[in-house]
Amino acid sequence: MxxxxxxxxxxxxxxxxxxxxxxxxxxxxxxxxxxxxxxxxxxxxxxxxxxxxxxxxxxxxxxxxxxxxxxxxxxxxxxxxxxxxxxxxxxxxxxxxxxxxxxxxxxxxxxxxxxxxxxxxxxxxxxxxxxxxxxxxxxxxxxxxxxxxxxxxxxxxxxxxxxxxxxxxxxxxxxxxxxxxxHPPVARSMTRRKREDEDDDEEDLRMDDRKRRNQDGEDEPDEDAMQL
Known part of the structure; x- marks a missing residue:
């Protein structure tokens, strides 16, 4: 217009x-x-x-x-x-x-x-x-x-x-x-990127935790057993 x-x-x-x-x-x-x-x-x-x-x-x-x-x-x-x-x-x-x-x-x-x-x-x-x-x-x-x-x-x-x-x-x-x-929807896209970054950080923490348990000799949980 x-x-x-x-x-x-x-x-x-x-x-x-x-x-x-x-x-x-x-x-x-x-x-x-x-x-x-x-x-x-x-x-x-x-x-x-x-x-x-x-x-x-x-x-x-x-x-x-x-x-x-x-x-x-x-x-x-x-x-x-x-x-x-x-x-x-x-x-x-x-x-x-x-x-x-x-x-x-x-x-x-x-x-x-x-x-x-x-x-x-x-x-x-x-x-x-x-x-x-x-x-x-x-x-x-x-x-x-x-x-x-x-x-x-x-x-x-x-x-x-x-x-x-x-x-x-x-x-x-x-x-x-x-x-x-x-006021373009910048805030929404920033929030989405932030949420994606947080998800990536959480996945990295889970991977680090699994590596640490393996190094300490701990067994990984049996996912099939957990589902029974």
């Missing part, structure tokens, strides 16, 4: 977003750049190949409710790379299980110099939840800062209560993952 470490001041400035943009109602029908190379918006943006080309879009994450599949779908597969996720836009939908595919798709596109449009039907609840989780891990933010960062660029977002609960849960998941990645 590509990540970007920021100072406290940089985080504060990043979360606040551009202060010179006046939000207008009609802007909800447009897409907004959330971080370099990542745009968030409604399905209507993805219906125009010309619009996406003008925005430099190369990849599209199409997130849709299954019942919308007849209309919310990849329109230009010969011009853009698509990832389509079929979900249910309700509070019971498990987003965390679906997020890794979206994350891998987005980060690979950005790493290769691409620009990704993430959209659902309205760009209000479903697709913003995925983008918030991505931004959270990308900038190593709390869920609240990630939510505000996205909201300060696309003011109309409003993930439902179930999605917000999962966004909060994902903060603990990604922080635990980062902690494990930053």
């Amino acid at each position: 590509i990540t970007s470490s920021l100072s406290d001041e940089e985080v504060k400035s990043m979360v606040q977003g551009p202060g010179d943009i006046e939000w207008r109602y009609e802007m909800r029908r447009e897409c907004q750049e959330i971080l370099p190379g990542l745009l968030l918006g409604p399905f209507i943006v993805s219906k125009s190949a010309e619009t996406m080309r003008s925005l430099g879009v190369t990849h599209v994450v199409c997130i849709r409710d299954a019942k919308e599949a007849f209309s919310v779908k990849p329109r230009f597969p010969d011009q853009f790379q698509y990832l389509t996720l079929d979900v249910q836009d309700n509070e019971e939908q498990n987003l965390i299980r679906l997020f890794p595919n979206a994350k891998a798709f987005i980060e690979q596109a950005i790493a290769n110099g691409g620009r990704v449009l993430v959209h659902c039907n309205g760009g209000i609840s479903l697709s913003p939840a995925f983008v918030i989780m991505f931004v959270m891990q990308y900038y190593k933010l709390s869920w609240e800062d990630a939510l505000h960062l996205v909201q300060n660029r696309r003011y109309c977002i409003s993930p439902n209560g179930g999605f917000l609960a999962q966004i909060k849960e994902y903060e603990a998941i990604y922080r635990a993952s980062n902690a494990v990645a930053s």
